[in-house]
Amino acid sequence: MDSVLTLQTVLSTFDATLRVSTPLILCAMAGLFSERSGIIDISLEGKMLSAAFAAGTLAAVTGSPWVALGGAIVVSVLLGLVHGFACITHRGDQVVSGLAINVLASGLTIVLGIAWFSQGGQTPALASESRFMPLQLPFAETLKGIPGIGPFYESVISGHNLLVYVALLAVPITWWVVYKTRFGLRLRAVGENPLAVDTAGISVSRLRFSAVMIAGALCGIAGAYLAIAQNAAFAREMTAGQGYIALAAMIFGKWRPLPAMLACLMFGFLDAVSIRLQGIELPIVGEVPVQLIQALPYILTVVLLAGFIGRAVAPKAIGVPFSKER
Amino acid sequence: MNTSDIELPAWVEVVLIPVLNILMALFFAGLIILAIGENPVEAVAIMINGAFGYDEAIGYTLYYTTNFIFTGLAVAIAFHASLFNIGGEGQAYIGGLGVGLTFLLLDKYLPAIILIPIGIIAAGLFGALWALIPAWLQAYRGSHIVITTIMFNFIASSLMVYLLVNVLIKPGSMSPETREFDPSGWLPFMHEILAVVGIEVTRTPLNLSFILALICCVLVWAYVWKTRWGYALRTAGQSEAAAVYAGIKPKRIVIITMCISGALAGFVAVNEIMGVHHRLLLNYTAGYGFTGIAVALMGRNHPVGIIMASLLFGVLYQGGAELAFEVPKITREMVVAIQGLIILFSGALALMLRPLIVRLWLAIKPSPTLTQHG
Numbered sequence: 001m002d003s004v005l006t007l008q009t010v011l012s013t014f015d016a017t018l019r020v021s022t023p024l025i026l027c028a029m030a031g032l033f034s035e036r037s038g039i040i041d042i043s044l045e046g047k048m049l050s051a052a053f054a055a056g057t058l059a060a061v062t063g064s065p066w067v068a069l070g071g072a073i074v075v076s077v078l079l080g081l082v083h084g085f086a087c088i089t090h091r092g093d094q095v096v097s098g099l100a101i102n103v104l105a106s107g108l109t110i111v112l113g114i115a116w117f118s119q120g121g122q123t124p125a126l127a128s129e130s131r132f133m134p135l136q137l138p139f140a141e142t143l144k145g146i147p148g149i150g151p152f153y154e155s156v157i158s159g160h161n162l163l164v165y166v167a168l169l170a171v172p173i174t175w176w177v178v179y180k181t182r183f184g185l186r187l188r189a190v191g192e193n194p195l196a197v198d199t200a201g202i203s204v205s206r207l208r209f210s211a212v213m214i215a216g217a218l219c220g221i222a223g224a225y226l227a228i229a230q231n232a233a234f235a236r237e238m239t240a241g242q243g244y245i246a247l248a249a250m251i252f253g254k255w256r257p258l259p260a261m262l263a264c265l266m267f268g269f270l271d272a273v274s275i276r277l278q279g280i281e282l283p284i285v286g287e288v289p290v291q292l293i294q295a296l297p298y299i300l301t302v303v304l305l306a307g308f309i310g311r312a313v314a315p316k317a318i319g320v321p322f323s324k325e326r
Numbered sequence: 327m328n329t330s331d332i333e334l335p336a337w338v339e340v341v342l343i344p345v346l347n348i349l350m351a352l353f354f355a356g357l358i359i360l361a362i363g364e365n366p367v368e369a370v371a372i373m374i375n376g377a378f379g380y381d382e383a384i385g386y387t388l389y390y391t392t393n394f395i396f397t398g399l400a401v402a403i404a405f406h407a408s409l410f411n412i413g414g415e416g417q418a419y420i421g422g423l424g425v426g427l428t429f430l431l432l433d434k435y436l437p438a439i440i441l442i443p444i445g446i447i448a449a450g451l452f453g454a455l456w457a458l459i460p461a462w463l464q465a466y467r468g469s470h471i472v473i474t475t476i477m478f479n480f481i482a483s484s485l486m487v488y489l490l491v492n493v494l495i496k497p498g499s500m501s502p503e504t505r506e507f508d509p510s511g512w513l514p515f516m517h518e519i520l521a522v523v524g525i526e527v528t529r530t531p532l533n534l535s536f537i538l539a540l541i542c543c544v545l546v547w548a549y550v551w552k553t554r555w556g557y558a559l560r561t562a563g564q565s566e567a568a569a570v571y572a573g574i575k576p577k578r579i580v581i582i583t584m585c586i587s588g589a590l591a592g593f594v595a596v597n598e599i600m601g602v603h604h605r606l607l608l609n610y611t612a613g614y615g616f617t618g619i620a621v622a623l624m625g626r627n628h629p630v631g632i633i634m635a636s637l638l639f640g641v642l643y644q645g646g647a648e649l650a651f652e653v654p655k656i657t658r659e660m661v662v663a664i665q666g667l668i669i670l671f672s673g674a675l676a677l678m679l680r681p682l683i684v685r686l687w688l689a690i691k692p693s694p695t696l697t698q699h700g
Contacts, residue, residue, distance in 0.1 A: 042476070086674035095410055095472050097674030099619060104666025108358065110659035115362035121659075244476060251473065289492065295484035298477040305469035314470070 007151065013272050014156045019230060021268030022167040023048065023222040023239075027246030028253070028260045029174045030218035034080075035255060036178060037211035038191040038317040039087055043079065043098035044219055045243025046105035051076040051223025053109040056123035056234025057116070059130045059227070068130070068228050073220030079105070080216025084209045091321030102243075110236050121236035123227070132161040132229040163225040170218065175257040187211060191315035194322040204322045219243075248301040254312045267297040329684040330677075338683065344626060344672065346679055348638075351667040358663060362655055369649055369656060376648025377641040383648070385516065385530025391633075391640030392532075392597045395539040397618025398636055399546050400590035402627035406550055407583040408563040413460060413475030414591040415615025416482030417453040421592025423486065424452030425599045426494065426504055426606030433508040441511040445600050446538070446593070453592020454585040456482060461584030465577040471584075479615075490608055503607035513601040533601035535593070542590060543629040549586075559583055591615060613662070620665050623673040639665070 027044040034041035051072035059068035079101050086097040113121040137158035144154040178184040186207055190197045194204045227234040245267055253260025274293035281287050304312055356366035377387045397414045404411040411417075428448040432441060460474035490502040499505075516532040550556040562569040562579040569576050598610045617639055624638070625631030646661040671678075 040472075042472070082670075086670065090675055090678045092674035092676065092678075093410075094674075095412070096619075096623065096669060099412070099616075100666050100670035100674055102666075103616060103620075103669055104663055107659045107662025107664070107666055111358065111657055111663055112362065114657050114659075115655050241480060244480065247473075248477065289488050291484040291488035291491075295481045298480045298484075302463070302469070302474055302477050302481075305473060306463045306467040307469070 009276070011151060011155045013269070013276060014152075015159075016272035016275075017265060017269045018156065018160065018164060019268075020271050021264045022164045022230070023225050023242055024246045024249055024264035024268055025167045025261050026170060026218050026222035026225070027243055028250040028264050029170050029257065030215035030222070031247055031250040032174060032178070032255060032257060032260060033187070033211045033218070034215040035250070035318055036191045036315055037187050037208045038194060038315055038320070038322070039083070039208055039212055040094040040319050041083070041098060041212070041215055042095060042244070042247060043083055043101035044215075044246055045239055045241065046098075046102035047076040047079045047216060047219035048223040048226070048243050049102075049109055049237070049239045050079055050105045051220040052227040052238055053105075053113065053123070053223075053234050054220075055224035056126075056227035057113075059126050060117075060124040060233075063127075063130045065130055065132050065224075065228055069132075069221070069224045072224040072227075073217050076220030076223060077213050077216035080212040080219075081209075084212040087321065088205050088208050088212075091323065094319055094321075106237065109234070113234065113236065123234040126228060126232045130228065131232060132163055132225075134159045134161050135165075161225075161229045163221060163229045166221060167225070170221075171257050171261045178257065183210075188315075191317055194317050198322070198324060204324075208322075222246075245297050248297050251312055251314075252297075252301055252304055255315060270294075270296050329681040332684050332688070334680075334684065334687055338687065340626065343676075343679060343683065344624070344631075347671045347676060348624065348668065351664065351671040354667050354671075355660070355664045358660070359656060364653055364655055369653065372649050372652050373641065373645030375645075376652075377645035380528075382528040382530055383644060385528065385532040386647075387637070387640040387644040388516075388536055389530060389532040389597070389602070389640075390643040391636045392536045392539045393594050393614040394617055394621045394636035394639045395543060395632060396590050396593045396597070397615050398621030398625060398632040399542055399618075399629065400587045400615075401618045401622035402625065402629075402632060403546055403550065403559075403590065404583055404587040405622060405627045406563050407559050407579055409461075409464070409580060409583060409587075410472050411457065411475055411584065411587050411591075412472055412619065413457060413478045413588075413615070414618045415611055415613065416475070416479035417456045417588040417591035418594035418611045418615050419479075419482045419486055420456040421449040421453035421589075422595035422599045422606055422610060423489070424448035424450075424592065425595045429507040429511060429600075430494070430504060430606075433511045436511070438511050442513060442600070445511070446596050449592045449595040449600075450589035451592070453590070453595075454588040457584040457588025457591070458581065461581045464584075465580040471580075487608065490606065494606060501607075504605050507604045509604075511600075512604055513596065515601075531602040533597065535597040535601045538593065538596060540633075542593065543633060546590070547629040555582070591618070617665055620669045620672070623676070624668055 027048055031041050031044055054075040055068040055072040058071040059065055062068070083097050083101060086092040087094045110121045113123060117123055140154045140158035143150045178187060186197060186202055190204055190207045197207070198204050226238055231238070246264065249263035249267055250260045252263035270293050274290050277288055277293065278290050359366040359369050377383055397418065400414050400417070401411055425445050425448055428445050432444065456478060460471050460478055463469040463474050464471040494504045495502055496505040513533045513535060516536065517527045517529050519534065520527050550559065558569070558574045559579055561572060562574055562576045566576045594611060594614055599606060603610060621632055621635040621639055625635035642661045642664060646658050649656050650658045
């Protein structure tokens with residue numbers, strides 16, 4: 001047990017937790033905006049994958065992480081607009097549209113990647129100046145000596161790249177926008193009772209379109225994080241289901257920003273721990289299969305949705321296309 | 327003007343609009359091929375030749391078609407009860423577990439004539455079981471079936487990795503797969519059957535499960551449109567309130583329909599595990615469950631449509647493999663992209679062209695009985 005639970009391993013597990021939770025948090029906030037407005041968004045995965053590809057490609061071509069980030073956001077917002085065009089303008093099925101985006105992204109990123117770079121679907125490896133590199137927060141070195149808080153600050157809080165901090169900031173901002181602004185009030189209203197919003201003279205379509213565009217932008221940042229911050233290139237299928245985990249986390253957080261972030265951190269922690277627990281005997285339970293820990297986010301979400309731990313109630317108008325004429 | 331209440335002739339609704347939707351999807355696929363600097367017309371020619379040009383190609387095309395018929399029917403029957411089963415992939419995977427367990431336990435003892443039916447039943451049973459849990463949760467605990475079936479795909483994948491790596495792996499083997507089943511229980515290949523009646527064709531993976539797929543089409547058609555259970559299923563799908571009023575129990579419909587749907591998806595294992603691989607291995611479902619969604623949307627949830635859509639996807643898969651071989655710049659994943667476009671245009675945007683076509687129709691054939699809305 002000693003080898004598992006030294007201070008160093010605990011701190012590095014927390015550090016890893018934050019790193020793997022970042023795209024989850026960004027996508028969970030994205031899903032929250034979309035679903036709070038009444039649009040189911042299972043296309044987090046596809047938007048993030050396309051954005052990662054765009055970021056990897058642009059960073060390789062231009063060498064600038066900022067251009068890459070911008071391009072990733074543009075691509076992801078465009079996919080959000082496709083989702084909006086299908087679900088809001090043409091009142092198509094929201095799940096089908098989201099699935100279409102995921103499948104399209106999964107195929108197209110590989111086709112274009114191989115056609116443009118001929119590296120089996122990868123984009124060229126990036127030099128550090130075309131990526132977002134770890135930042136040393138102020139006083140990290142000075143505070144390192146203080147027992148307890150010092151090493152925690154130095155190795156867990158400090159030393160991440162910019163986008164990790166962006167993700168952490170996105171949570172209070174989302175909370176503020178959704179609960180404290182006029183836009184947020186209307187957003188929540190349109191997800192619960194669009195007819196009331198329409199009667200008040202506010203455009204349902206416009207609100208929902210802004211929501212899917214915000215969702216697109218956040219997924220774009222998440223994709224850029226994967227390709228040019230956490231890793232040094234785009235790899236095929238690099239999102240590996242994280243968009244769906246984020247969706248699960250958002251549901252687990254009952255469509256609220258802070259609980260959703262905590263769920264992301266929990267799922268991220270499970271991921272970080274599963275790698276460390278491989279082949280280690282724990283007291284009482286023995287060796288826990290890695291696959292069980294990997295499946296745990298999904299199992300927990302199913303159990304939660306079934307109402308066995310609290311109740312997760314979706315926005316009332318979710319999934320129902322709004323028709324003005326009835 | 328609200329055009330959704332205006333009736334169009336059946337051939338426009340059932341043939342013209344779906345065909346236009348598919349053409350739009352293929353048009354965008356053509357643009358992608360142009361964008362990577364290849365010739366789409368040439369690509370289509372290579373694909374069609376690669377799918378139908380010689381008897382081996384036809385065998386492969388129909389082998390893929392078999393999988394798509396199973397998963398397409400699975401999605402379609404759930405759609406009729408207005409349930410969206412995204413879990414075909416996981417149900418097909420767990421169906422394989424049923425086949426695998428049956429064969430590992432019994433293949434040394436039973437003759438093929440008994441073993442094969444047991445294997446088919448096990449595939450269906452395990453697939454149905456994997457759909458039963460989300461169905462029960464939807465019916466009695468109110469969880470959304472789309473989310474639970476998505477989650478169950480991932481859970482199935484983890485479960486199968488665990489079982490194959492730790493439990494079912496062939497002792498002493500490095501790769502996570504079971505031992506090969508005893509050849510006596512293999513599902514006969516089509517080339518073997520045809521050889522018996524004196525027709526020589528090239529070896530392909532096409533096997534007897536193709537016939538099972540066609541039988542399933544007939545059964546699903548009869549069940550949905552010709553039985554009282556099918557009537558109850560469609561009623562509950564149209565309006566739960568009306569169903570309750572007619573004495574139908576919607577919860578029971580959810581459970582039964584999802585079990586049938588899961589069983590149909592599980593039959594993919596009959597083709598893949600009993601027919602082709604003859605051992606249980608990782609990821610043999612290869613996205614067929616998701617393709618089933620595109621197939622059902624394209625085939626308008628009708629068995630005849632599903633056979634045609636499955637054939638088209640069979641052509642795309644087999645022809646796509648040939649295309650990737652001939653034109654290395656167009657990889658096999660092009661088929662996945664086309665699949666995404668078809669789900670988009672035949673599914674999410676299925677009604678996009680309708681208002682335009684209604685207006686055109688009215689311009690050609692003005693009808694005095696029209697009532698204006700809005």
